Every structure is written in structure tokens, then in C-alpha cells.
Amino acid sequence: MTQQKLLLLSTGGTIASVISEEGLAPGESGEDLLKMVGNLPYQIDVKDILNLDSSNIQPEEWKTIAEDIYKYRHDYDGIVVSHGTDTMAYTASMMTFMLQNIDVPVVFTGSQVPINVLLSDAPDNMRLAFAAAASLQPGIYLAFDSKVMRGCRAVKVRTTAFNAFESVNFPPVAEVTSDGLEIKIPEQWQPRQCILNTAIDTNVSLIKLFPGFDPALLHAMAENGCHGIVIEAYGLGGMTFIRRNVAAAIGELIRKGIPVIAASQCLYERSDLTKYEVGRQALLEGAISARDMTSESAITKLMWGLGQGMDVKDIDKFFNTNVAGEVTIDELN
Numbered sequence: 001m002t003q004q005k006l007l008l009l010s011t012g013g014t015i016a017s018v019i020s021e022e023g024l025a026p027g028e029s030g031e032d033l034l035k036m037v038g039n040l041p042y043q044i045d046v047k048d049i050l051n052l053d054s055s056n057i058q059p060e061e062w063k064t065i066a067e068d069i070y071k072y073r074h075d076y077d078g079i080v081v082s083h084g085t086d087t088m089a090y091t092a093s094m095m096t097f098m099l100q101n102i103d104v105p106v107v108f109t110g111s112q113v114p115i116n117v118l119l120s121d122a123p124d125n126m127r128l129a130f131a132a133a134a135s136l137q138p139g140i141y142l143a144f145d146s147k148v149m150r151g152c153r154a155v156k157v158r159t160t161a162f163n164a165f166e167s168v169n170f171p172p173v174a175e176v177t178s179d180g181l182e183i184k185i186p187e188q189w190q191p192r193q194c195i196l197n198t199a200i201d202t203n204v205s206l207i208k209l210f211p212g213f214d215p216a217l218l219h220a221m222a223e224n225g226c227h228g229i230v231i232e233a234y235g236l237g238g239m240t241f242i243r244r245n246v247a248a249a250i251g252e253l254i255r256k257g258i259p260v261i262a263a264s265q266c267l268y269e270r271s272d273l274t275k276y277e278v279g280r281q282a283l284l285e286g287a288i289s290a291r292d293m294t295s296e297s298a299i300t301k302l303m304w305g306l307g308q309g310m311d312v313k314d315i316d317k318f319f320n321t322n323v324a325g326e327v328t329i330d331e332l333n
């Protein structure tokens, strides 16, 4: 049997970090990573495309990563992207929108401990990512600590523990068991034209509501060039309306053409603005529900939608559309 051909795109992160006087910083190449993982039953090519801690990965780097995935995808059976963990969920979510209908498996991974440390989690995570890239349906995934999840559902929930990521509001698609990589949710992939579209609007904001939040800050953002806002509201999507009327401020912004997405500060389960008065007020003012999306998916979806020139109505429609498994659409808001 011929070996599967896989590509490693390395971008830095803790996985590739070495100790320096300034603190841990990326230093190992993709080839170094592969050497330390040891033998794998695949033919693997490597390209070092970035060498950054992921806290330095920003929209400019998203574009580079998306373009490289797009450029090389047909030369390989699957692609692994090694990436720092801090912003990996944002990058994986953005790739979901920039590379719609991706036609190969693309698997992001990283580690909590550098690969050159004896008991690092990196070798296991790399092996998992390659196994996933060799066997899953096309899609954007994140592989970490024996689990493979949809990239657009992954959230970093722990700062140091090996089980740093969780798949939020959607089960992991595959898990390591004694039988190997067990596919739990076979993705229903249908061949369609893969589109690379990296146009995004980065003039957006993601804010968390807290008791005492001054809605004038929303106006200040709009006056300073903010084109769209995701608000992590309370519980099912509730927002203050007495004394400090957040809902009314949202209405004013929306009438100025600035979409406002209502997400929840609860990590799990969906927002539903219809249930309480504090949600309905915001809904009446035109707030758009993020439903069960992660904040990482909501903010990247908003950037991408605005980058396509969508207005408030289009963004509303876009957020009521499931692009690649990032949201569960049901009758609820």
C-alpha cells in the first residue's frame, strides 16, 4: 500500500519553543518537530510558514495560513498545521470561513509543553493530528489530548493542563481509544468547489457585559470606527435595560448600520433571546443571536461577513446560516 502524503505547515507556538533569556519563544523548525515525534507511517513534507507565539498571530497571519493551505492542498491527502494554543481556536474558526468547502482534512495542533521537553504532550498531539489528517473527511479540525474536534467548535479552556481544549456544544468528531482513532461523528462531506476568500473587516469588537457596564462605551466604539460588535451577554443572552440601557444602545447602533451579535458568557449551551424580557428587549432592538456558537467563531464570522460587504440585514441572514458546522440552527433565537 502506498503511504499517504501529508504536509506539515509549522507556525511556531509552545510546541516549537525553546528557552531564551526573554522567556519561551518559538525556535524549532517543522523538521525538528518531526524528528522529535519519531517514525510515522506517512510520507510527510514540511514547510515553515511562520515562527510566532500564537499571541502574535493576527489577521495578516490568518491570510498567510489560508493561502498556503489553499495552495498546497491538492498535492497532499491531508494537512497538519502546528500552531500555538493561545489563539489556535480563533485561527481554526477563521479558516472555516476563509476556506469554505475545504476539500482535504486540515488539522490544527500544538502543545502545552515544548516538544524538546521529555514528558511533553507534543509528540502525542502531533501523532494524533497526522492520524486525523490521514483518515478524516475533509474539514477544518483541531486535535489535542486524544480528541479531534471541529475547528469552529474548539475553545481553549485551560492555561496549562494537557486537556486544554474542549469541543463546545458539539461532540468531538474523533477520539483515541484502545482501537485507535475512533470516528464518532462522520462528517457529511460533499464534494463542492473550495473557495479561498480572505477578505475580512478587522474593525470589530468582542466585549463581555458586567454589572455596571456603561452603554456609552458602545457608542464610543462606533464613533471610533468599529463596524460590528459581539457582546457576551448574560445567560441566555440577557442585557441590562434599567438605568444603563444596553438594549437601547444596541438599537441605536443597528440603526446606524452596525450589527450587534448577542452571545453568552456561559461557555456551554445556546443563547435564546426570546425567553426573558432582558433578552427580548435586545431582540426587539435588532440584536442578532449567536445561538450556540463559540465567541471565537462569532467574532471571526462577523469579521468575514463584514469583509464581504454585508450590511446588517445580510449579517443577520449569515448568522442564521450554518456555514461549516459552527452553529446549530433550530427554531429558537
Ligand SMILES: NC(=O)C[C@H](N)C(=O)O
Residues within 6 Å of the ligand: 012, 013, 014, 015, 052, 053, 054, 055, 083, 084, 085, 086, 087, 110, 111, 112, 113
Ligand atoms: N501552549 C502554547 O502554545 C501557548 C503559547 N503562548 C502560544 O500560544 O503560542
